[in-house]
Amino acid sequence: MFWLLLLLPAWAVAGLACTRLCLAALRAAAREATDTAGHGHALTLYEAAFLSGGPRRVADVTLVSMARQRRLLLAHTGWATVVDPRGRDxxxxxxxxxxGPGGQSRIAPVRTAAAAADSVRALADRLVGAGLAVPDDTRSVAAxxxxxxxAAAAVxxxxxxxxxLPAPDDMPRLLIALWFSLPLALTLGCLAITRMEVHPYARWASPTGQRLVGALLRQAGDPADERAYLTSVAVRGVHAVGEPDLRAAFAHREEYLGEHQRRRG
Known part of the structure; x- marks a missing residue:
């Protein structure tokens, strides 16, 4: 009967995971039903960046905006140098x-620190209050x-x-497989229902926020326009940066992050 010792954790893992998914979906549906204020909201550049990529995207679009205004120098080597120390917002x-006070730093730690700033947290709170960003409990739907x-893989x-394992004489292997198919059917059924019934929540934006971001991108207009350019960066990320030097600067940032993670590992 050793197989029973494996069946019990299979049911426990499947039941717990499916229960959490149901509760998260119910909370998300309740919030969506009550959040209507965000439909007429006009997104700012920072709001579009947060809804598209979270706090780090806000830091990225701020860096790109300041660099294009020549108030910040982003070198292709991955360093940021302050030209104008007076921030406009x-x-x-x-x-x-x-x-920092030295006026120069690697881009990667600057991005990390700026993404964790109080101003970004306040922005997130405003967007959640407007029903445009998903709070932690709703964001847990994807998780x-x-x-x-x-859980399905574990089952x-x-x-x-x-x-x-050696099967008991009175227990056919097919019957053991059928017992394990029950928690597997539970997990697969929950996934199928979620796919049909629950909105495909992004990591940061609610369904209303996703629609506003999509409308903002469609209305961006001429890519040569500064506002349209920064909007594209806010929504698509640094991959939308057109200048080779700027792209090289952010590429160095990714290399720095990878090296830093390897050292910590």
Whole structure:
């Protein structure tokens, strides 16, 4: 009866994951039903950046905006140098503060520090209050779906392990497989229902926020226009940066992050 010792955790993993998914979906549906204020909201550049890529995207678009205005130099080597120390808004002042009193720093730590600034947190709170950004509980829908997928894989692995054990004389292997198919059917059924019934929540934007971001991008107009250019960067990320030197600067940022993570590992 060793297979029962594997069946019990299979049911526990599947049941817990599916319960969390159902609760997260219910909270998300309740919030969507009550959040209507954001439909007529006109997104700012920073708001579009947050809804598209979160706090780090806000830092990226701030860096690109300041660099194009020649108030910040982003070298192709991955360094940021302050040219104009007077920030025009809270986001720019956060970036300048992250660079430090020396006026020069690597881009990667500047981006990380600026993304964690109070101004970005206040922006996130405003967007959540307007029903445009997803709060932590709603954001957990995507995380709950991932947990159910992992639970399905775990049930399969436990089932294979149970079938590999010596089976009792009075228990056919087919019956053991059928017992494990029940928690597997539970997880797969929850995933199927979620795919049909629950909105495909992005990591940062609510369905209303996603629609506003899409409309903003469609209305961006001429790519040569500064506003349209920065809007594209806010929505698509630094991959939309057109200048080779700026792209090289952010490419160095990714290399720095990779090297830093390897050292920590």
């Amino acid at each position: 809270e986001m720019e002042r956060s970036v300048i503060g992250a660079i 709950a779906v991932r947990r159910v997928r992992l 399969c692995a436990l089932g294979v392990a149970a079938l590999a």
